[in-house]
Amino acid sequence: MLINLSDIIKDNDGKLELSESFEMPTTDFLGEEFTFSEPCLLEGVILNNTKSLELKGKVTGKMGVHCARCGKPLTVDLEDPVEEILVREDAVFPEDEDVIVYSGSEVELMEAIVNGFLLNVSGKFLCSEDCKGLCSICGANLNEGDCGCNREYIDPRLEKLAEIMKNMSDTE
Ligand SMILES: [Zn+2]
Ligand SMILES: [Zn+2]
Structure with missing residues (x-):
């Protein structure tokens, strides 16, 4: 998912509202296959703090999983917070800082979103508490x-x- 930053890069103290729908890739993790039959939504804001750009928002959507006890296919809500610092490739920034580097006026967010998803998700879902x-x-x-x-x-x-x-x- 490429986000065009040209408006906010020039505008110190500027603010860019985001509402982007995107295709989340099928992801295998913890023995579960997470599928996304509908586009997910990234909503949030990118703030220019003159040194870097700060992205704050959340990803929402519906994901297909399976009951951990009976294997029944389930659709559950996805809601992940997203917080990232975006820095231009030529900016001086501490190397150990966890940032997304962009070049030109566009940033690719997909990898960060998938990584955030993997950090937040659990592999256990139940069709009902008393399955x-x-x-x-x-x-x-x-x-x-x-x-x-x-x-x-x-x-x-x-x-x-x-x-x-x-x-x-x-x-x-
Ligand atoms: Zn039996
Ligand atoms: Zn079940």
């Missing part, structure tokens, strides 16, 4: 009714282990 998950014996979705398997004899510690094994195979 019953899948039968540990036959794999049936227990939210749709009982499959009739006798799971009662399972030692709770073994069940915990089965859950861990399942999470491990889920994240492969």
Whole structure:
């Protein structure tokens, strides 16, 4: 997502309002595939503080994920704060400072937005707080009714282990 900065670069103390819709790329992370069937929205403002440009805003959208217990596809809200410092490539700036460097009068924000998303997102979503998950014996979705398997004899510690094994195979 390229943002044209030409108006704000020249204008010390200037302010550029942003409302940009953009395509967020499908992102694999923590064993989940995050998909975005609709464009996301970046809303915010870029302020010129004479030394650098400060971007403050948020990214909102809808993302497709899966229930961590039963695997059902879910659509959940995405809302990530975005705070970045933009500096021109020829500006003198401490090297360890975490900034976005731009050249000319345009800045590319996609990488920073995806990185911010990865910092904020968790890999665990549930279709409902009391999702019953899948039968540990036959794999049936227990939210749709009982499959009739006798799971009662399972030692709770073994069940915990089965859950861990399942999470491990889920994240492969
Ligand atoms: Zn579920
Ligand atoms: Zn079953």
